[in-house]
Amino acid sequence: MRRENSQRRRPGSREPADRILIVCGGVVTEPSYFEGLRQFHRNPAIKVVIKQKGVDPANLVRHAIALRANAPGSFDDVWCVVDVDEFDLGPAVRLVAQQGISLAVSNPCFETWLVLHFTERTAPLAGFAQVERILLRYVPDYCKSKLDFARYADGVEKAAGRARRLAEHGQEHLVNPSSGVWPLVRKFERGQDSGGTSPRLIKSWRSRSASSVLRSGGNAAGRRFSLATWPTRSSSTSCRPVSARSIRTLRRSAIRGGGPVDGDDSDNEN
Numbered sequence: 001m002r003r004e005n006s007q008r009r010r011p012g013s014r015e016p017a018d019r020i021l022i023v024c025g026g027v028v029t030e031p032s033y034f035e036g037l038r039q040f041h042r043n044p045a046i047k048v049v050i051k052q053k054g055v056d057p058a059n060l061v062r063h064a065i066a067l068r069a070n071a072p073g074s075f076d077d078v079w080c081v082v083d084v085d086e087f088d089l090g091p092a093v094r095l096v097a098q099q100g101i102s103l104a105v106s107n108p109c110f111e112t113w114l115v116l117h118f119t120e121r122t123a124p125l126a127g128f129a130q131v132e133r134i135l136l137r138y139v140p141d142y143c144k145s146k147l148d149f150a151r152y153a154d155g156v157e158k159a160a161g162r163a164r165r166l167a168e169h170g171q172e173h174l175v176n177p178s179s180g181v182w183p184l185v186r187k188f189e190r191g192q193d194s195g196g197t198s199p200r201l202i203k204s205w206r207s208r209s210a211s212s213v214l215r216s217g218g219n220a221a222g223r224r225f226s227l228a229t230w231p232t233r234s235s236s237t238s239c240r241p242v243s244a245r246s247i248r249t250l251r252r253s254a255i256r257g258g259g260p261v262d263g264d265d266s267d268n269e270n
Helices: 029-041 057-070 090-099 110-115 128-138 153-166 182-187 199-215 220-225 244-256
Strands: 018-024 046-052 077-083 102-107 229-231 239-241
Touching: 018 029, 018 057, 018 182, 029 046, 029 110, 029 153, 046 057, 057 077, 057 090, 077 090, 077 182, 090 102, 102 110, 102 182, 110 128, 110 153, 153 182
Parallel strands: 018 046, 018 077, 077 102
Antiparallel strands: 229 239
16 A cells, blocks of 8 residues: 655646737738747746738737637737838727737837837837838848847847837827837746846857757857848848858957947937
8 A cells, every 4th residue: 555645746836827819910020029039938827829910900900809719718818919000000909999909019110129129219210111220230130031039139128118118008009119019028927037037048048049050050140141131121021142241240240249230320319
């Protein structure tokens, strides 16, 4: 007969994971960012499902409503990630209020949120082209058709703080520039240190990224620019080759700390 003792396994006390559905209006950039954020945190306290559909904000909200209806009880929280761009956000704002869905609006575009990882921005932005020019100073190999979250990991906390100061959450569609992505990002931190992304977590992420680089036979700076591609200003989905001299310049910039490359500084940043 087995002896009964005090070491009998006790039932687990961990709270159920929050189940979050994220539906993105962008088909590449936004899903890639949130997938990178999920891998960065590897948080067992949340379960994240990321979907995308390239439609206007109101139809994106309708799509999210349909996804939730097709999986009743599967999600505790549903978020739609949208840009202002040329859209009228009024219908989407009213719809989410009726349906209990959250809206993460970036004004004028998602790249505004990415810029906030590196710098403050308070002056109005004319649109994607201007935001992209600013972002390219900090992420010289940025291309809308592919996003490397490792380039943004260190700046998530700063981006959240800067975004909070720009607009009250829920009013981002009225304030240029602004981004309401920060409350969604906070969801990924549930049960983790609320004081910000810990150095241990960043170190772990860098270690995983470095391991990936080594497996591919390159180094960190070399891997960033080994594809020798550069975003075109006229196309949001294609990249074009750049010269070896440009690549060397970009590598030196990355090694110095990933700051902006010297160049056009005509956009007034605040």
